[in-house]
Amino acid sequence: MDRKTWLSILAKADTAELSALWDALALAPAFSWLRRPQIGAVMVQGRAGGTGAAFNLGEMTVTRCTLQLENGPVGVGYVQGRDAAKAEIAALADALLQTAAAQAILDGLIEPLRAKAQARKAGRAAKADATRVDFFTLVRGEDG
Amino acid sequence: MYVAVKGGEAAIDAAHDWLAEERRGPTDIAELTLGQIKGQMSLAIARVMAEGSLYDPDLAALAIKQARGDLIEAIFLIRAYRTTLPRFGASHPVETGDMACDRRISATFKDLPGGQVLGPTFDYTHRLLDFKLAADGALAARDVAEDVAEAAPDTAPEPMPRVTEFLNAEGLIEPEVDPGEAPGDLTRAPLELPASRALRLQSLTRADEGFLLGMAYSTQRGYARNHAFVGELRIGTVPVEMDIPELGFAIEIGEITLTECETVNQFRGSETAPPQFTRGYGLVFGQTERKAISMALVDRALRWKELDEDDLGAPAQDEEFVLYHADNIQATGFLEHIKLPHYVDFQSETELLRRLRQAFAAAPIQAEAAE
Amino acid sequence: MSQTHILSGGFDSPATGSAQAFRAAMEAMARPGTIETLSGGTGPAPLSDAAATLLLTLCDTTTPLFLGASHDTDDIRAWLAFHTGAPIARREDAQFALGTWSDLAPLGAYATGTPEYPDRSVTLIVEMPELSNTGAVLRGPGIEETTRLNLPDPQAHQANRALFPLGFDCFFTAGNRVAGLPRSTDVTAQPVAAEEV
Numbered sequence: 110m111d112r113k114t115w116l117s118i119l120a121k122a123d124t125a126e127l128s129a130l131w132d133a134l135a136l137a138p139a140f141s142w143l144r145r146p147q148i149g150a151v152m153v154q155g156r157a158g159g160t161g162a163a164f165n166l167g168e169m170t171v172t173r174c175t176l177q178l179e180n181g182p183v184g185v186g187y188v189q190g191r192d193a194a195k196a197e198i199a200a201l202a203d204a205l206l207q208t209a210a211a212q213a214i215l216d217g218l219i220e221p222l223r224a225k226a227q228a229r230k231a232g233r234a235a236k237a238d239a240t241r242v243d244f245f246t247l248v249r250g251e252d253g
Numbered sequence: 254m255y256v257a258v259k260g261g262e263a264a265i266d267a268a269h270d271w272l273a274e275e276r277r278g279p280t281d282i283a284e285l286t287l288g289q290i291k292g293q294m295s296l297a298i299a300r301v302m303a304e305g306s307l308y309d310p311d312l313a314a315l316a317i318k319q320a321r322g323d324l325i326e327a328i329f330l331i332r333a334y335r336t337t338l339p340r341f342g343a344s345h346p347v348e349t350g351d352m353a354c355d356r357r358i359s360a361t362f363k364d365l366p367g368g369q370v371l372g373p374t375f376d377y378t379h380r381l382l383d384f385k386l387a388a389d390g391a392l393a394a395r396d397v398a399e400d401v402a403e404a405a406p407d408t409a410p411e412p413m414p415r416v417t418e419f420l421n422a423e424g425l426i427e428p429e430v431d432p433g434e435a436p437g438d439l440t441r442a443p444l445e446l447p448a449s450r451a452l453r454l455q456s457l458t459r460a461d462e463g464f465l466l467g468m469a470y471s472t473q474r475g476y477a478r479n480h481a482f483v484g485e486l487r488i489g490t491v492p493v494e495m496d497i498p499e500l501g502f503a504i505e506i507g508e509i510t511l512t513e514c515e516t517v518n519q520f521r522g523s524e525t526a527p528p529q530f531t532r533g534y535g536l537v538f539g540q541t542e543r544k545a546i547s548m549a550l551v552d553r554a555l556r557w558k559e560l561d562e563d564d565l566g567a568p569a570q571d572e573e574f575v576l577y578h579a580d581n582i583q584a585t586g587f588l589e590h591i592k593l594p595h596y597v598d599f600q601s602e603t604e605l606l607r608r609l610r611q612a613f614a615a616a617p618i619q620a621e622a623a624e
Numbered sequence: 625m626s627q628t629h630i631l632s633g634g635f636d637s638p639a640t641g642s643a644q645a646f647r648a649a650m651e652a653m654a655r656p657g658t659i660e661t662l663s664g665g666t667g668p669a670p671l672s673d674a675a676a677t678l679l680l681t682l683c684d685t686t687t688p689l690f691l692g693a694s695h696d697t698d699d700i701r702a703w704l705a706f707h708t709g710a711p712i713a714r715r716e717d718a719q720f721a722l723g724t725w726s727d728l729a730p731l732g733a734y735a736t737g738t739p740e741y742p743d744r745s746v747t748l749i750v751e752m753p754e755l756s757n758t759g760a761v762l763r764g765p766g767i768e769e770t771t772r773l774n775l776p777d778p779q780a781h782q783a784n785r786a787l788f789p790l791g792f793d794c795f796f797t798a799g800n801r802v803a804g805l806p807r808s809t810d811v812t813a814q815p816v817a818a819e820e821v
Contacts, residue, residue: 117505121492143631144706147638150338151506153308153493154346154436155458155536157450158429158515159415163346164436164451166458167538169308169493171341171506175631175706183631185500189493189507190309230353237355240371244363339638342685342709441686443741498705499631 115206115219119199120188122222131198134217136210138201143183144175146193172196182207276321290314299510299539300324304581305331306440306459308509308538325461325581332582345503347491349513349536350415354489359416361482361517367413372488373540416485417515417532426517426530446573453555453576454548458537460579462544468554468569468579469547477554477567481533484517488540512537514545518553523561531560551575630702633666635680641665645681652795652804657762657771659755663800665707668699674797675722675749680707682747683720688713690734692723695751715746722749725776736790745792745807752776752798763810773803778813785810 119127150168157164173187174196184204186196205214277284291298291314301313305328312331320326356372359365371377420426436451444452457465472479492505514535522528533553535545554569568574578584635641641664652660665676683689689710691700704710715721715733728748737745752774760778762771773796775781784791784807791807805811 120506121508149341152343156346158534159349161429164454165438167306187506237370241368
């Protein structure tokens with residue numbers, strides 16, 4: 110799995126699920142801050158007609174931070190919403206994923222988060238599918 | 254003219270205390286939690302996020318609670334808060350074509366790839382009050398989960414291509430191409446007219462829903478020749494991707510719910526363009542269907558110049574009128590300020606009126622004399 | 625380790641750090657020629673702490689920045705990308721420009737605003753060997769009578785003053801010291817000899 114994929118999974122993770130899985134890993138690596146958790150906004154863009162000129166749709170809240178483990182790697186956390194603890198976990202996980210502990214983080218955190226997100230998505234897709242409809246056009250009398 | 258007034262601190266404090274008490278309501282009834290507002294007033298959350306122009310359901314819930322359910326007040330709180338946030342950057346444009354759709358319907362094509370999906374809609378309800386909801390603890394709707402368990406599709410959902418692409422393939426609709434320009438941002442630079450379509454769309458997506466609905470309705474009733482079909486309406490989630498400078502690549506930084514509406518409109522053609530369908534576009538935060546359709550209609554009406562159409566003098570065609578009056582926070586700020594102390598202004602008006610009346614009392618004689 | 629070097633040097637506490645720095649920058653601009661202390665940010669050499677702090681406080685992804693040759697290094701670019709996100713731009717498109725006085729020239733290339741929006745103009749951050757209240761005489765808003773600042777090229781500011789209300793504004797930085805020179809200040813060159821009398 111590449112870094113872009115795991116960072117994206119961490120960014121979209123449900124906070125409660127993320128903390129529970131992280132706590133279960135019982136890791137407390139020593140680190141120093143390069144950028145303390147900071148709450149900010151990202152301007153989300155759309156496109157006219159879905160494919161045309163870009164326009165500014167509105168902002169969303171994001172929390173970010175950067176830290177460095179004592180033994181070297183730099184971890185970056187960018188997560189949706191306003192949650193310093195969530196960003197910190199994401200950055201720690203990102204840093205550890207660049208170390209020998211990578212497999213444990215993948216198995217204990219990233220894969221379960223991905224599975225949960227996928228299950229949620231499948232659940233919604235199934236609900237949507239249950240509302241799929243076929244419309245029939247009927248011949249109207251007055252048209253003869 | 255603004256004149257400062259002093260005093261009233263104790264009265265203002267007392268008013269705020271009472272406001273807090275009224276917001277809380279009777280204490281023998283449990284206080285609303287943000288989770289309840291977020292989970293059960295989700296369409297109010299969507300409106301506050303869309304018009305507050307900040308996607309954060311938790312903040313929207315807090316704003317609604319603090320504003321006692323006054324959504325414009327809640328939007329005001331969100332707008333004020335968002336100005337305090339540092340801007341980390343702009344996302345890539347969201348790919349609504351890849352949306353994970355809760356709802357996707359077309360009023361122009363009956364059969365379309367991906368199908369028509371109704372989603373959690375008020376359409377086809379009878380608009381009869383459901384008194385079972387008034388009875389505490391009753392579960393009104395049957396559990397959808399059971400049906401879903403039976404369906405249990407393990408396969409990936411069918412792709413849902415854009416409806417306008419079918420027309421585009423035949424050349425029946427104007428193409429929508431990306432000129433690759435960075436869009437202007439009306440939260441950073443004052444809106445100047447004429448505005449680009451990008452700025453108009455930004456203005457419309459955060460506009461007051463009621464204002465936009467009225468404007469859109471006027472186009473349907475004939476105030477701008479603008480016969481629209483809903484080519485496609487989709488509601489669902491899309492990931493938001495952004496370049497992270499320190500990483501040197503883009504990551505998904507979150508996922509948001511959007512409502513998108515594409516209208517297909519008639520166009521006779523001009524000297525330079527053949528007869529073809531044209532487009533109106535709406536894209537709004539959250540499940541905000543009425544707003545997205547309204548936005549698409551007003552977007553189309555405002556495009557008369559670039560499509561070489563006639564100015565019919567309709568309000569919805571008037572860029573200045575629409576864009577300068579669509580923002581409910583600007584509007585309410587200016588509207589409501591007139592209830593605040595204007596004692597000095599009024600005193601001077603009163604004195605002026607007295608002088609005019611004195612002059613008037615003296616004038617008829619002169620007027621008669623002149624005749 | 626070079627990555628750490630690039631990623632460190634931000635404010636310890638961004639909210640208070642940037643608020644204090646903004647206050648100092650505002651004071652410097654409001655009282656032209658007054659030399660203020662400005663610190664909190666540290667960037668790769670040759671960036672001064674005062675300039676680093678200004679950049680952290682004033683720049684973000686919406687403020688195109690021109691880098692003079694002296695400051696256009698990979699380390700400074702990477703440091704700016706992490707801490708500010710400011711896009712690196714040509715002189716013509718820049719809202720801020722950073723460099724030594726000679727690297728920032730030609731001054732005619734920068735935006736000086738429009739009559740409707742005079743604020744759409746560049747702010748120069750000029751790195752100096754040192755700052756002292758000597759040399760050119762400054763008069764104008766924010767200065768009680770006169771003050772002095774060791775400006776590298778007083779004539780340039782006279783020409784800039786003539787454009788008012790258009791024009792550019794300057795911060796001069798050295799170490800952890802900063803002085804402001806807005807477009808509204810009247811600058812008179814003072815011969816060194818006269819000063820020594």
